[in-house]
Amino acid sequence: MAELTYRDAVARGIAQEMERDPSVVLIGEDVAKAGGVFKTTAGLLERFGPERVRDTPISEEAITGMIMGAAMNGLRPIGELMFSDFLATCWDIVANQIAKTRYMTDGQVSLPLVIRTANGGGARFGGQHSQSLENWAMAVPGLKVVAPSTPADVVGLLAGAIRDPDPVVFFEHKALFAGKGEVPDGEIVDALGTARVLREAPDITIVALAAMVPKALEAAAELAEHGIGAEVIDLRSLVPLDTATLFASVSKTSRLATVEENPRLAGWGAEIASIVTEEMFWDLDGPIVRVTTPHIPLPAADELEDLAIPSVERIVDTVRRTMA
């Protein structure tokens, strides 16, 4: 058991899989010689060589298109998009090509690829480098969507994503990179589509993802002081979605709050709330509440950004209000 940063866990996860499977390769801007702008791929070039770890031009359509083509021809490529905001610059390749190809060819083509990307706010980078875009990926049929909240999950879910025969968008959260956590020794592989109950309690279920998970846990601790027992679930992946764990929790608590960093409209919280409303309506003891970033672009100034992204305080307040 070693303590690792979330950042280092990325390189560890990739290395574990590159070691095991020679068809795993990695490309992206500054991923090789520089070890990534977030240093998440440090050491991989040295360890696996320039044929398997390769710097690209600034060409996101080429990066994603090339990993698609490579996946069609025997590789299991990983493509890095430096910031998740840049998904927009290659959204056609991601949403219209990669996501749809297996279905449109009726199963002839497999695309075992992973798009890794730095997601989320809190770094004062302003509106074009801070977005949480997991809901974009969730809205596209044919993409799996993973977003780990701890270093151990980074390793396990990254391995799960790389081994998955389907395309996965893997969101690494910028605000978590520097955080540390215990990571078991040896090979770690996690199944996609398994949520984790991080805190058990009887009164309300809080579901969260990535950087919202530690906030949800903190909020739950505060809520306990107010006599509210909040169960916290880390979804870990949006597609596949572990509704079994979600339903089990809500059938116990009869209440649900979602905490998401993406902007409000048509976010993943809405999907979860709708599923529960449709399928567990009669189990609910009160409205489902969503804590989200408001439906605005993200501001750069620290005071404003902190106001925009869901805070522990906002989670606590929202839950207390709905339980009142």
Add this chain to the structure above:
Amino acid sequence: MAELTYRDAVARGIAQEMERDPSVVLIGEDVAKAGGVFKTTAGLLERFGPERVRDTPISEEAITGMIMGAAMNGLRPIGELMFSDFLATCWDIVANQIAKTRYMTDGQVSLPLVIRTANGGGARFGGQHSQSLENWAMAVPGLKVVAPSTPADVVGLLAGAIRDPDPVVFFEHKALFAGKGEVPDGEIVDALGTARVLREAPDITIVALAAMVPKALEAAAELAEHGIGAEVIDLRSLVPLDTATLFASVSKTSRLATVEENPRLAGWGAEIASIVTEEMFWDLDGPIVRVTTPHIPLPAADELEDLAIPSVERIVDTVRRTMA
């Protein structure tokens, strides 16, 4: 009062605004000499000349980027994207630039522009030319999202969109182009953010958009035969969203079904369901149900496509099941 096709209503709406305001211009692939691949812009080149109606290369980033720049410098441009699927090829410009610029410049920049695009399925074009992508646009803060269901609404809402000082994505539905409807004479201008109650009834509210509106109306007629009174609301725009009309209806019916053509996960139906669950929970007499295209890419074969897109039958069945 004249009878017009939905297709002709597009040209009529654009012409009405170009006549009134010399700063209104139109660009896109084959929009000028050919009058548009769907013939929605026929006659405009002849009437307004090559400086105001102009053919472009196949360069969606340039088309959307250019209308953004033009809007910053005194024009009110309309850009056509031939199919809404091509939003993905310029999503960075649309979602990261156009949507965010006013906020990020703290109001210095106004972008009075319209992106018109042919949306939706039913034409057997296959997965890359048939998508309903209104939920993509709804998920991006800073975009207004409009999708008319009748020729009269095409004219009125298009005028409303062109006059709007904010960027609007205007979804024209391919399956409606050939349909006809009465269009009042003279200038028509509709306010964005005004839903329309098309059918009043006491038992359940059905909200729909674009090509789903006629289906919802047909379903409501059938439901009446089964003794269920379904109120039908045409949302007409997703942003701004007319929650007042929605809430008034649900507070009467206490039941809600959404009918959307976009794929299931994180669609606009989820947003509406979540809003109502959160704010009207105690008014609801039962679960909110969503009728959607399943979370799959769209197939080309007619039998399969018809199965995928919500049908009158599926709406009727879903509503009957939830009312049972």
Add this chain to the structure above:
Amino acid sequence: MQQPSPETRLRLYADMVRARYFEKRAYDLFLQGLLKGTTHLGLGQEAVAAGFAAAMRSDDMTFCTYRGHNHTLLRGAPMDALMGELLGRENGICGGKGGSMHLTDVAKGAMGSYAIVGAHLPVAAGAAWAAQVRDTGQVSVCFFGDGTTNIGAFHEAVNMAAVWSLPVVFVCENNLYMEYTPIDEVTPVEHPAADRAPAYGLDGIIVDGNDVDAVYEVAQRVLSRARDGAGPSLVEAKTYRHGGHSRADPGKYRPDEEVAEWMARDPIVLYRTRLEEFGIQPDELDRIETAATAEVDEATEVSKSAPAPGPDTLMTNVWADGGSAWRN
């Protein structure tokens, strides 16, 4: 490069004829309402597909567009399964899920027809990259139109292929039009592909796309170059479509003289004349045509009588497990 052998000559002729007859039938079926949606024919452009297909190795990979029936067929995809796909039948090569714009036969190296302009160029480059990494000796060949040279993905893909020296051949079928707009109205250079080649450190290669021998010769050359590790090529083949852009478009935006001039250079007619000059007997060529008609008739019959795809197939093959479940 070798001149085509007599056998290759007959194959080139047969391939062009098979493609021509197949697409003519597709057009008829469209007019009869049996082919739904849309269809983009390569009538008149067969020499490009035939010349390259004949020069390719069986494990080479073809990437093409919605106007890709010729390419997919001539790589060896079964005609009946292609026809079935056009008609949206169960026997379709993609089970009816793809449609006319999306023909794929991975087993034959036909790696897909892409309907969004430009997207398949980086994909083709990626397949070539895998060939390079895995050292398979395969070449990836990517066909697209003149209009495609103005979209960003073209630029990114050709640049990346050049920098990484990938075994990929980009083939621009310049048929003078992007849909209804003449390419020269939206492009500031005369040769939309060839004049851009130097921007990527490549030679501009232009070939008469209606002369199948010329295409075959260029194809051999650029394929060898790629296979030898000397990197990508960008080829511009000048050609013309006999009909409109898609569906029932009569192509009226094209000047009559231009159409007449190109119709007079029909690649099949030209090649038949040349083969006869080479001493091949007319009746041998007639037999090829008769066989092609029979093949098309058969494919049509099989497909017309095939059932629609079963409703259960709607929800299959979204994921590798064969299903479409996004939740447990």
Add this chain to the structure above:
Amino acid sequence: MQQPSPETRLRLYADMVRARYFEKRAYDLFLQGLLKGTTHLGLGQEAVAAGFAAAMRSDDMTFCTYRGHNHTLLRGAPMDALMGELLGRENGICGGKGGSMHLTDVAKGAMGSYAIVGAHLPVAAGAAWAAQVRDTGQVSVCFFGDGTTNIGAFHEAVNMAAVWSLPVVFVCENNLYMEYTPIDEVTPVEHPAADRAPAYGLDGIIVDGNDVDAVYEVAQRVLSRARDGAGPSLVEAKTYRHGGHSRADPGKYRPDEEVAEWMARDPIVLYRTRLEEFGIQPDELDRIETAATAEVDEATEVSKSAPAPGPDTLMTNVWADGGSAWRN
């Protein structure tokens, strides 16, 4: 083209010095933790910004990148409001919503700094198109880096500008690196912008980006061309950044000799020498420097003592009505 007048010479010098001192201060504030997030400095590249700004008309429009402090300042944006924006203060030019990568001052023709590579090229073309349609005589000038020439939007924008003969000038500041990767490792031509110009029917123009007179001369030429209706230009200015790509990056991936060589060609030092050769008195130049220091000190003080943006501003200016409501 004229040689710069004596007044222009002094302006060019003052502009470079002001930009230099402003950015040095920004760097200090970053190290002190007062400038949050990130910042991309144009230290060493000031001659490009100064040369163009001096040649532009006040209603011309500048589009630049995250490395755009110099450009925005030299079009006339108030230094205190720029500093306030970097520090995320209420007095910021964008109220703290933009940050270091997003400086805009529309009143001065600084039409924004764009942080996603390539996106602003079509936007700049669009502003030029409006100038063409409205016949305003404005020119749109768009600055970007060498790395940007490999993204699709570059290709689409330059092509479109050429086809429509738009009054736009594309200026590539080739500082030899895209972040940490040398441009020549990811580009198959020597001059990433100039060697691509012929692909759009344009001349490849290369200028010494560390020689402000040379930049000013080229700027006058291409601006006139655009204003005369002769269409766009693509200029490649060779230059170098003194520091790393962003934040505290020490730029260690650059060979020492390369850094030394370029440091010896500091555009400000070079220009001071030239001006002294032209007979301008050193103390006149010293006074310019002193004034710049005072301006920077003042801007820093004003901004450091400005309050944070009020919490209510979080929800303003999403829409033209000043608010952010998406529902009634």
